[in-house]
Amino acid sequence: MTESMTMNKENFVTCDLLDANPEAQVCLPNIEGKSFHRFGGQNRFCGEIVTVKCFEDNSRVKSLLNSNGKDKDGYGKVLVVDGGGSMRCALLGDMIAQSAIDNGWAGVIVYGCVRDVDDLAKMDIGVMALGCIPRKSTRRDEGQTDIEISFGDLRLRSGMFVYADNNGIIASDKALI
Template structure:
């Protein structure tokens, strides 16, 4: 497994002069959990906004993701998963560093074996519908953070940090 050369706590401490954002847990207990084998990951963000439809997630993770992290705003839906093992395997095959999902995943035991960083709010066995809905490269707002394609995402078991510029070589 690849290990990213950072700890999010240290990134914050070592860069007090940078405008960094931290994705915060919400008052209703929504916080991110790590599901992939890669516990620390980062890269340049590619954003997608979709609600209970993982069409765009599947499409994007089937493209070259070298140096990238897919950030998905699934509206915090707890009714279906936006990624399962087959889509996660596609992400590994296409060299994505990780996926952050403001929503759910499924097939968590299989995902736990993949060399991929995966942070999501929860797991659920229900798959999503595919109707071709969703927007890519849009500004996302969740966890008190604003995330745009091109930002840099750094995630580990401490949390998720967003920067407008690269902080470490990945």
């Protein structure tokens, strides 16, 4: 990025943000043999973090992304889902992603799997996950929200900020742009 350009939510590059903010956390590119991949239609996305921890049950993911972001939790935020790295079922699909878009969420990062990837790729939302699988999760109304989660050398809490692009994922206690 040239010196005269100012970074914003539409043009930031995580490499440049990290160079300017070396204290930011960096997600490792390979976590126990798994790596994050981009599945959404946005090449880059960022926002204030809302955390959820759930294992093979996307009940909390669905309810959070269905929340009216313009009035409440989601507007411009990024839901970070600690799915325990499970590759056995998807925690996000096209219908829940559409709810996220309708409610103003900037993106979703899933430490686990997604599905409906061809549709997700056409949607105006950032989505990163470890992989994809056609199997949906079983809803048992389990999971925890707004707790500290960790994966890939990241320690994340609701209220922090995350930045994701084709270079990777970084997080910070403060807004970087």
